[in-house]
Amino acid sequence: MRTLLTIGLLGAVAAAAAGVERFPTPDFDTGYEPPSPTRPQPRRTAIEVVDVVVLAAALAVASWLILRTRSRGWVFVVMLGALAYFGFYRKGCVCSIGAVQNVSLSLGNGYAIPLVVVAFFLLPLVFTLLFGRTFCAAVCPLGAIQDAVLLRPLRIPAPVEHALGMLPYVYLGAAVLFAATGAAFVICQYDPFVSVFRLSGNRAMLILGGCVLLIAVFVGRPYCRYLCPYGAVLRHLSRLSSRHATITPDECIQCRLCEDACPFGAIRAPTPEPVHGDRSRGKAVLGLALLLVPVLIAGGAGLGWLVRRPLARVHPTVRQAERVRLEKAGLVEGTTDASDAFRQTERPAEELYAEARGLIDRFAIGGAVLGGFLGLVFGLKLVDVSIRRTRTDYEIDRAKCVSCARCFRYCPREHLRIERGGGERPEAET
């Protein structure tokens, strides 16, 4: 329960941190004065305020560039700046994606979340609700590093896209569950780029980072689209955003020039008028999907409840309790560091078992909620793919669009606008 230790308890910990005194400290005859250990202060606290200011400024500038000046060149410049600052200079920590976990842990666990982390969590959400995913476009260092290496984007088939697009919800749900139970911060532990930002790390993390970056050369922003748990939230806020980037500055003339402009598959083509027979069949499919939603929720909740023990094993205390129990029963040979650590505390084993049982109970509730949530998400996805909307124009899919501004220059209306002097000319491409 290391993370649950509240600041209030720390006084008690400090008081308890006394030695054994097998050999009493001598009185010195020579007037010797024992030195005292140095306590260098943390170096980060001051710069974290700077981080929040930079974050807010970058979000404001990026939103302005995307919605007003419509300049891909400058968006790219801001993106590289954010990559340099948040990524390579600040080593990618703390980031908005990871802040999801701190917020989960802080709600109802007695973990005092730093205000800076609250700001990192909230600012991009607010900006997304106002202007779309401008955070993803130019501020998030994880998005930036993938965007910077994207050279040969491949088109991902729609069924694959739909299926992989479910993963962020699973990741988000798992991350919130493990953070809220104090088990682990999985987003940080499996962040593929933090080792790249630090230019160091263990072999597995460096290989993972390298592989994701290699994929990112051919698949636009794979982490953002198929893993990012924060993106799973941003998608829906972007859908509701009061303003959002548009492909054309004024009207769509259906020239189809933007059709292949988006490397992230976020441009939706106009749909042909449905044939009459299609419509009744579509209705039946939609009805079936709607009926499936409650079934999926119930099934997911039940499944989540069933897997409470494997889920709970992510928590170190549960693993420790299991190991101690096995060792006591004589079912395993030898000891582990964790079981040794427990025996050193000289606590009764029953106390540890009770603590583990309490945690498994929390995971039972959490697992059911997680399963229900995933059931809902999958159900709504089924509904979503069975609804047929008629579109007459090329439109941005607000959920998928990361507002990178690539498509603007594909639109002939944009060229007209620039000729009229309606905006600054993008620098990078001229």
Next chain:
Amino acid sequence: MNEADDKDALTRRQFLRHGLRGAAGLGLGGVAAGAILGAAAGDTVWQIDPTKCIQCGNCATYCVLETSAVKCVHAYDLCGYCVRCFGYFEPQADAFNEAAENQLCPTGAIGRRFIEEERYQYTIDESLCIGCGKCVKGCNAFGNGSLHLQVRHDRCVNCNQCSIAAACPSQAFVRVPADRPYLIKTKVEHE
């Protein structure tokens, strides 16, 4: 922008979107209020609770820094100033002098200095210490436990999830307020 066109002729979809946006805004406000109410004004940093540490050696290898941010600290007011320091000498040391082959520390980071008859002071050269905790193990097992490991905050980069904390078998890593970032062992209650 497309909502701005027909403010007076609100379609059903736009009405729905406005409502949902309001709800999302309220939800964000709620989460923000919840988080801010429980927020600490200051920052928190990682530290080792020396009472829980079992000197497994993970601190030396799991830190994201090339040389760990964890180093040994000596609480002098607990030290017995022993001639035969269990943190300094190999268990099978031939002689109790400063010769390298007698030293437990793999990097020779502990200095031994004569103070007076039967009393020696042991100091840690932090630039050499790698945080392996070998000396801490010896000192805890047979001595006063005045040597202990601490996260040195001039080195720690304060990862959101400390890699060592994730690997610590005794869950000895705790988040502490940044203005009181050390849990250094003392004889008296310190504030």
